[in-house]
Amino acid sequence: MTDHATPPQPASDPLPPSGTPAPPVPSAPPMPAYGAETAIGAVEFTQPALTPEAVAEERAHRARRRKAAVRWGCAALVFALAGTGTALAVTAPERTDIPGLATAGDGRYTFPPPALPPLPSGKAAPDGKGKSLHYADLRYLLLPAPKEAGGSVTAPTFPAPAATPTAPASPSASASASASEPATPATPAATATPAATAVAGWVPCDAILAEQQDPAKLRELLLQNACRAATVREWTASDGTRTQIRLLRFGSVSESWDTYTSLRSKGRPKAAADTKSTDHHDWADVPGVELTALESTATAAKGNPTARVAYLSAADILAVVTMTNPGGIPSAPFRQVVTLQSDLLA
Incomplete structure (x- = not known):
């Protein structure tokens, strides 16, 4: 038998010598400052910093919008009150008392409310068929x-x-x-x-x-x-x-x-x-x-x-x-x- 030499075993990775510090863990990148460029995926957004003039213009724009809203609200309120007043003015009085809406006179007269005289005791009113007598005065x-x-x-x-x-x-x-x-x-x-x-x-x-x-x-x-x-x-x-x-x-x-x-x-x-x-x-x-x-x-x-x-x-x-x-x-x-x-x- 021929003797074969046993191949040498690979040496294991030597442990770091004691006292050697571990490699540092990378920390999260710092947040960019306001106005700095930021990369998100492949799109970059740039938010410019507002200047004092821009801030003043924004405040003026908001003030103008508030004033416009107040003006339109007041106008709507005035129109609503005017419409309500007109409706009351038209519906409250008699139609014949309103100029332009009064019916033209056709010659009819103004009579008092109709009233029937009382009947003598024990007498009945007409039957409405033209067959009974009238007993009233x-x-x-x-x-x-x-x-x-x-x-x-x-x-x-x-x-x-x-x-x-x-x-x-x-x-x-x-x-x-x-x-x-x-x-x-x-x-x-x-x-x-x-x-x-x-x-x-x-x-x-x-x-x-x-x-x-x-x-x-x-x-x-x-x-x-x-x-x-x-x-x-x-x-x-x-x-x-x-x-x-x-x-x-x-x-x-x-x-x-x-x-x-x-x-x-x-x-x-x-x-x-x-x-x-x-x-x-x-x-x-x-x-x-x-x-x-x-x-x-x-x-x-x-x-x-x-x-x-x-x-x-x-x-x-x-x-x-x-x-x-x-x-x-x-x-x-x-x-x-x-x-x-x-x-x-x-």
Whole structure:
């Protein structure tokens, strides 16, 4: 066997001799000073140092922005207050009191609030169907005079009701029957002007004959149907329109209806010698009241007729509304008067 020499083992790294210091551990790089260049990855950012002039400019810019914000805030507040004040100024008063928003006048009048007179004890109000009698004082069922004719704008008050009077069937005897009616005080609306006081009372049933072109036919009709009582009110408004409202009471619904149908078809009032029917289908219907409206063929300015007449039938009461004005009568006041009088009779 051949002996082989064993290779020598590599010598291990000698330990450092005792007393040799360890290599120092590198510390974190110091933070760059303000304004120094800093490298982050591959992008370098440089933040320049602010000079005193730049700091002053920045403060001035912020002050200007604050002042602008205050100015715009004050302006918004002023506009908000102005808008609120304008809204209150427009909504608080009546629309008709605001210039530019008031509705142009159409001739309608100013009446007091409607009020119905009390009924005698044990008597019922009309049923609203035109089939029951009226037991209230006939004079208090008249429409009061409007403000434009010197009337009051306060609601009328009524005295205690009295028994419903009756009169002989003959119209010639109706004058004495009217004189025998109970002397009930007139309403405040009726006593507002001397003219209203003079006509707001009992009148003969045949007083209406003087207003007709052919009174003989109507006289015969009143004799046949026995008119029991009558009253009238009239006024002249500031626009020159003369209004007359006449109420006639009969003993039954059939008697009143017969007089109404004959008068509306054959009656010829002197105030409107030539009349024609006028359309009132767009009017609000008043339950229990039948209406026939006529107007004169003679017209004035703007094509308005110089006379308008309305016949109303409400159970046992016949009403005749006559309005005349040489300058013409618009539809609005005529419709207003007729509707309000119908409401009192319904």
